Amino acid sequence: xxxxxxxxxxxxxxxxxxxxxxxxxxxxxxxxxxxxxxxxxxxxxxxxxxxxxxxxxxxxxxxxxxxxxxxxxxxxxxxxxxxxxxxxxxxxxxxxxxxxxxxxxxxxxxxxxxxxxxxxxxxxxxxxxxxxxxxxxxxxxxxxxxxxxxxxxxxxxxxxxxxxxxxxxxxxxxxxxxxxxxxxxxxxxxxxxxxxxxxxxxxxxxxxxxxxxxxxxxxxxxxxxxxxxxxxxxxxxxxxxxxx
Amino acid sequence: xxxxxxxxxxxxxxxxxxxxxxxxxxxxxxxxxxxxxxxxxxxxxxxxxxxxxxxxxxxxxxxxxxxxxxxxxxxxxxxxxxxxxxxxxxxxxxxxxxxxxxxxxxxxxxxxxxxxxxxxxxxxxxxxxxxxxxxxxxxxxxxxxxxxxxxxxxxxxxxxxxxxxxxxxxxxxxxxxxxxxxxxxxxxxxxxxxxxxxxxxxxxxxxxxxxxxxxxxxxxxxxxxxxxxxxxxxxxxxxxxxxx
DNA sequence: CGTAGGTTTGACCGCCTTCAAACTTGGTGG
DNA sequence: CCACCAAGTTTGAAGGCGGTCAAACCTACG
Numbered sequence: 001x002x003x004x005x006x007x008x009x010x011x012x013x014x015x016x017x018x019x020x021x022x023x024x025x026x027x028x029x030x031x032x033x034x035x036x037x038x039x040x041x042x043x044x045x046x047x048x049x050x051x052x053x054x055x056x057x058x059x060x061x062x063x064x065x066x067x068x069x070x071x072x073x074x075x076x077x078x079x080x081x082x083x084x085x086x087x088x089x090x091x092x093x094x095x096x097x098x099x100x101x102x103x104x105x106x107x108x109x110x111x112x113x114x115x116x117x118x119x120x121x122x123x124x125x126x127x128x129x130x131x132x133x134x135x136x137x138x139x140x141x142x143x144x145x146x147x148x149x150x151x152x153x154x155x156x157x158x159x160x161x162x163x164x165x166x167x168x169x170x171x172x173x174x175x176x177x178x179x180x181x182x183x184x185x186x187x188x189x190x191x192x193x194x195x196x197x198x199x200x201x202x203x204x205x206x207x208x209x210x211x212x213x214x215x216x217x218x219x220x221x222x223x224x225x226x227x228x229x230x231x232x233x234x235x236x237x238x239x240x241x242x243x244x
Numbered sequence: 245x246x247x248x249x250x251x252x253x254x255x256x257x258x259x260x261x262x263x264x265x266x267x268x269x270x271x272x273x274x275x276x277x278x279x280x281x282x283x284x285x286x287x288x289x290x291x292x293x294x295x296x297x298x299x300x301x302x303x304x305x306x307x308x309x310x311x312x313x314x315x316x317x318x319x320x321x322x323x324x325x326x327x328x329x330x331x332x333x334x335x336x337x338x339x340x341x342x343x344x345x346x347x348x349x350x351x352x353x354x355x356x357x358x359x360x361x362x363x364x365x366x367x368x369x370x371x372x373x374x375x376x377x378x379x380x381x382x383x384x385x386x387x388x389x390x391x392x393x394x395x396x397x398x399x400x401x402x403x404x405x406x407x408x409x410x411x412x413x414x415x416x417x418x419x420x421x422x423x424x425x426x427x428x429x430x431x432x433x434x435x436x437x438x439x440x441x442x443x444x445x446x447x448x449x450x451x452x453x454x455x456x457x458x459x460x461x462x463x464x465x466x467x468x469x470x471x472x473x474x475x476x477x478x479x480x481x482x483x484x485x486x487x488x
Numbered sequence: 489c490g491t492a493g494g495t496t497t498g499a500c501c502g503c504c505t506t507c508a509a510a511c512t513t514g515g516t517g518g
Numbered sequence: 519c520c521a522c523c524a525a526g527t528t529t530g531a532a533g534g535c536g537g538t539c540a541a542a543c544c545t546a547c548g
Contacts, residue, residue: 419494420494431494431495432496432497434495435495435496436497438496439496
């Protein structure tokens with residue numbers, strides 16, 4: 001891989017705190033590649049050959065069973081995916097496909113495991129990365145089990161806006177069909193939910209979404225940092241013991 | 245905590261490979277406690293004070309939002325829970341409550357974090373534990389998104405049997421109301437699904453479930469190791485059943 | 489026994505899916 | 519530039535899965 005790409009990787013939480021020798025060692029055997037859109041990088045059930053790091057573009061995590069398939073998540077730069085399969089040396093539970101032309105760095109899983117054993121700072125970082133991934137999935141599952149589809153859509157819009165500094169105007173970053181699958185509904189139902197949500201402080205034209213009344217939208221979504229994302233402005237009292 | 249409890253902990257993947265000084269150090273500040281049934285050990289939103297290790301009994305992980313709540317998982321001995329919140333030093337995403345009288349070892353989260361930084365073998369073990377937890381949740385979410393409720397019930401029965409060495413006869417280990425919530429349905433709907441599944445190679449009387457035709461049941465469940473769990477499951481040194 | 493909590497059953501309703509068709513949208517080539 | 523096509527989206531109608539509500543039925547336990 002090219003030298004000018006390494007700093008991007010080095011900035012990642014996963015690589016930031018590892019020792020320089022370990023990093024350089026990994027980088028020597030890593031290689032960077034640019035893939036076309038809609039390419040299946042990883043197929044569920046296969047074994048983990050490479051840790052993937054997405055540098056540019058975006059990647060969709062999908063799962064399939066018995067003829068159905070569904071979108072489980074989307075990975076944006078700069079972050080890693082399928083770390084868990086690499087650590088466990090077990091089959092992928094999800095497939096991964098590029099949504100657009102994407103640049104990806106691949107590091108042989110065996111070398112990652114060696115580096116983990118050798119560099120405890122690296123292991124710590126991997127642990128934090130995995131813990132965050134775990135929590136992301138807990139939140140995703142809570143969202144699916146606790147909210148109905150209109151509420152999920154409202155929360156999604158609100159959260160997309162929140163990520164852009166509470167911008168009132170956002171653009172749906174994905175094809176609606178895939179967004180529907182991610183949110184656990186059919187494209188038709190998403191279409192109807194989009195129509196329905198416009199009675200609650202939102203106007204949608206195509207992929208342009210404008211929040212006209214945040215409070216009304218929030219009344220539907222009932223946003224919750226324990227579902228929608230990490231706490232940024234938490235007002236948490238001191239930890240307290242529940243039992244004596 | 246008592247000395248005779250330490251070997252049980254030491255056998256855990258999380259503690260098996262850590263250095264003896266680190267282990268002894270942690271054990272000095274850990275303490276063991278037995279809790280009554282239906283006690284809320286952890287409330288979602290609070291911060292992680294203690295890493296919990298369940299030694300005996302069973303614990304239910306639940307999530308709540310906007311007046312609803314749902315069962316997200318069940319933890320059996322001997323394993324840890326809420327490791328991710330401890331590692332991240334962030335609020336719990338789920339609550340935990342004892343299902344029965346349960347013995348639990350609690351280790352201050354701050355000390356766990358210190359030990360993680362100090363002992364790289366320990367960090368490696370924590371990483372593997374987290375990776376397994378992550379994969380458990382991916383599987384759970386796939387189950388919810390890809391199967392309908394009858395298929396989920398069939399797969400659940402098949403998997404419970406599989407864990408008991410493909411025993412044809414199993415006992416539902418949880419109250420049906422909680423099983424329904426775990427499987428993502430209402431108690432009423434579980435009741436109907438139980439009736440329906442008896443046309444497909446299963447007879448159910450109370451909590452007694454007998455598989456009369458495994459192939460027919462599998463035709464409904466379409467079991468898949470990428471959803472239902474690895475064929476080679478964990479070694480549980482303690483008996484599984486625990487209904488009094 | 490009698491009560492309380494859990495389970496089952498029935499009736500009804502609504503969310504969501506399915507199927508089908510019309511309608512956009514974007515890209516391509518005449 | 520426009521015609522055309524393919525893919526995606528929207529709309530409509532119909533139906534099913536699952537949820538809600540209410541009552542009856544266990545079952546455990548005091």
